[in-house]
Amino acid sequence: MSADRISLRGVRATGYHGVFEHERRDGQEFVIDVEVTLDLGRAGATDDLHDTVDYGALAAGVVARVEGEPFDLIERLATVIAEDVRRDRRVEEVRVTVHKPHAPVGVPFGDVAVTVVRTRETAAPVPVVVALGANLPRDGEAPEVTVEAAVAALETTPGLAHVTASALFDSDPVGGPADQPVYVNAVVVARSTLSAQDLLEALHGIEARFGRSRDVRWGPRTLDLDLVQYGDPAAGTDVVSADPALTLPHPRAHARGFVLVPWADVDPAAVLRHGDRVLAVRDLAGATGHGIRRRAPATAPGPDDPSDEGHER
Ligand SMILES: Nc1ncnc2c1ncn2[C@@H]1O[C@H](COP(=O)(O)OP(=O)(O)OP(=O)(O)O)[C@@H](O)[C@H]1O
Numbered sequence: 001m002s003a004d005r006i007s008l009r010g011v012r013a014t015g016y017h018g019v020f021e022h023e024r025r026d027g028q029e030f031v032i033d034v035e036v037t038l039d040l041g042r043a044g045a046t047d048d049l050h051d052t053v054d055y056g057a058l059a060a061g062v063v064a065r066v067e068g069e070p071f072d073l074i075e076r077l078a079t080v081i082a083e084d085v086r087r088d089r090r091v092e093e094v095r096v097t098v099h100k101p102h103a104p105v106g107v108p109f110g111d112v113a114v115t116v117v118r119t120r121e122t123a124a125p126v127p128v129v130v131a132l133g134a135n136l137p138r139d140g141e142a143p144e145v146t147v148e149a150a151v152a153a154l155e156t157t158p159g160l161a162h163v164t165a166s167a168l169f170d171s172d173p174v175g176g177p178a179d180q181p182v183y184v185n186a187v188v189v190a191r192s193t194l195s196a197q198d199l200l201e202a203l204h205g206i207e208a209r210f211g212r213s214r215d216v217r218w219g220p221r222t223l224d225l226d227l228v229q230y231g232d233p234a235a236g237t238d239v240v241s242a243d244p245a246l247t248l249p250h251p252r253a254h255a256r257g258f259v260l261v262p263w264a265d266v267d268p269a270a271v272l273r274h275g276d277r278v279l280a281v282r283d284l285a286g287a288t289g290h291g292i293r294r295r296a297p298a299t300a301p302g303p304d305d306p307s308d309e310g311h312e313r
């Protein structure tokens with residue numbers, strides 16, 4: 001577990017929690033401390049609020065719970081706050097203390113408080129496949145630089161592990177305006193403890209960071225990240241969804257050489273669900289791979305091209 005912490009102490013709000021009728025009627029002050037354990041390395045490097053837990057939002061959430069539905073026990077109030085905070089997948093552990101300084105204790109006292117500690121639920125990692133594409137420069141950098149930077153962003157995305165990237169491929173544009181530039185494509189395979197929805201959200205976050213705006217369908221873009229598959233179709237554990245907001249497997253992946261060729265490059269044994277069938281990506285790549293060209297590595301690696309192997313970083 002990370003040694004990094006965000007501590008928020010002494011948040012005050014009035015609530016109506018308590019066992020006694022007068023507590024429910026009159027209300028009283030509650031004081032809350034929250035300590036969140038999470039890795040702050042990324043925020044420390046990027047100086048970007050999106051890379052951490054916003055303590056303002058944290059405090060607002062605490063006050064909303066204190067002022068919200070009344071509970072009998074401060075144990076319950078502390079637990080509800082801790083569950084709220086733990087829902088953010090970056091949070092490794094949360095410690096919530098609820099003080100009730102004016103509690104009806106019956107004798108003079110200084111403070112009464114309860115503390116609950118909750119740690120992240122550890123989900124079993126799921127194999128996932130992400131397709132990357134770019135065909136516009138960003139800040140004067142060529143598309144291949146953006147794709148490499150997006151791979152690096154995936155490597156440091158919390159909840160993703162064993163991030164392994166294919167070689168880069170140049171590909172003729174498929175669909176969209178006739179005159180758009182050639183694409184640079186790659187595929188990343190990884191293991192995810194994020195849900196499919198959370199992973200898509202993380203992909204959208206990376207697209208946004210690299211200047212992606214959504215305008216022309218299949219039009220040119222600085223960066224496009226698609227979630228191609230979530231889970232293992234060979235084991236029947238893949239997520240299948242027709243939801244337009246997240247369709248799985250990606251509905252066009254089976255026909256896209258610019259996805260299949262890099263995917264077979266990084267994982268020659270990969271399989272893809274297409275309807276009821278589970279198909280070898282290598283075969284699909286063979287049938288759709290026209291117009292896809294492996295880019296020469298930036299630095300000459302010698303006679304054996306190691307990009308055939310994919311490279312885990
Ligand atoms: N598997 C998926 N991966 C990524 N986005 C998806 C997926 N399924 C549905 N979507 C939705 O599709 C919407 C449009 O995505 P995007 O802008 O990347 O499409 P596109 O790149 O123009 O076309 P294509 O989906 O054919 O690659 C997104 O807002 C997203 O919610």
Ligand SMILES: Nc1nc2c(c(=O)[nH]1)N=C(CO)CN2
Nearest residue numbers: 133171172173174183218258
């Ligand atoms: N060659 C190529 N063509 C495309 C690509 C892409 O990544 N590569 N992406 C598209 C929409 O996602 C539309 N067309």
